[in-house]
Amino acid sequence: MLTFLHAADFHLDSPFHALPPEQAAERRQEQRQLLTRLADTARQAQVDLVFLAGDLFDGQRARPETVQALYQVLEELEAEVFLSPGNHDPYSPTSPYGKFPWPDHVHIFTQAAPARVEVPQLGAVVYGSAFTSLYRMDSPLAGFHAQEEDLAAFGCFHGDLSSAHSRYGPITHNEIAASGLHYLALGHSHSASGLKRAGKTYYAWPGCPEGRGFDETGDKGVYLGQLEGGRVSLDFVPLARRRYLTPSLDITGQDPAQALEALIRASRPEDILRISLTGTRDPDNEPNLTALTALASGYFYSASLYDNTTLSQALWARMEEDTLTGLFLRAMAQRLQEAAPSERPLLERAVRFGLAALEGREEPQ
Template sequence: MLRFIHAADFHLDSAFAALTPRQAAARRRESRELPVRLANYVNQNNIDLVLLAGDLFDSAASYRDTAEELSAALGQMEAQVYIAPGNHDWYGPGSPYLTVKWPENVHIFTQPRLETMEWPEKNLVLHGAAFTHGEQADGFLTGFTAPADGKLHIGLLHGEIDPSEARYDPIRKEEIAASGLAYLALGHIHKRAEPLTFGGTVCA
């Protein structure tokens, strides 16, 4: 059995401008502690796979020490970690995903189209993509169908289901249903929701 965690939108180094200075300082401290707390949870609960669906940083030019602390925490995880950069922490020149050394257990999607990363030992295939600019009008999932090859296919994307405007990887429900994915891990919407099912695909 595969045990995994799906998370997104840490927004590390956010200014929390809507809060009072004291509240903002407390939230920044809590957000800095989050990766270490997550690493401890992963190791204590025998998690195999960590899916991080973008906007881990509040901007594509985050503080270097913040990125190094995240890298160190992810490296402590006794799990494989996959990251799909989002619209805030998009992959490009100056990005912490390029300027910081990431541990061997961390795999970062780098292309503005679906890429495939295989984990043969688990009979698992990961499909993911990266924002390479602050907006992504074309849906990454459009036209995609995972092969029916007996493997477990999981998608990892930063995007929005049926948005009112196509700016941040618009994903249609019918595309999810036709994808052939067992699970689709999404980021972008800052609200926890119960998993949804479209066709044979569970997504959250």
């Protein structure tokens, strides 16, 4: 039996433009701490092999402290390490992979064509390739087949299965099936794929180890795997300290602040939330987003709130009246029906202001 750890897409030194400068710097430091948790996971599992399938760095240049952090972590690992540069961090003589010396047990693929590295003490062989520019229109597995009768055959590649027209190493299901590999460790997708199979070849994308935005939500981490008797099993190991989450909070019949406090009590303060207020409410019970955001921001690392509630039917009770009020409500109902979801809160607020003006009431706050 052989054991391995499979990770990809750390995107170290990401800019984190959406955060204030101090928080962005803190997040980059936390990214480097991911490397320590990666090493701890590998040591605790006593893995034989570590596959790093590309985009470890977010760009072609890296901060010296980040390169040093990666070097130190990899140097301390007892496992054989295989690294395939991706489209964000392609290999070149001036890249961090080419400019600095790396430990002997760290094997960095440096060319677009698949290269073979035998690990005789493990009875294994690992194939891999590198992006050498920001784009790659051809498949890294085109025409590839590993002819290994007596060795466990692994692949470590960066590529995309989503489209034949991808600019990021488009790989096909048939190419994976024809590869002759026992396990293909892939990078590029930031969502964990789960264990998949094409022909006799098992493959997976582990996703990124920690999200960087609301397009990378939920638990993120790495895979621990085993190869035995030609069969592969994978276990997902969460690695992220912070998660990006987009919960919906139904405030129907509730005080918004009390509903938010209940969500806070059930949540982790380390996380980053975009909270959507949903449900129906009375016209005079508009959520105070400023106060609610302040409440959430005092608990979470970062939080934002959006009002996606709808007005209760009581607001429209006079819509069928043959009056100016009825005419106004019918016109606004038609506009709401045709509006995009992002426009509805503003239109509903206009309805409340319009009704207040027509009925001679004080304008709602």
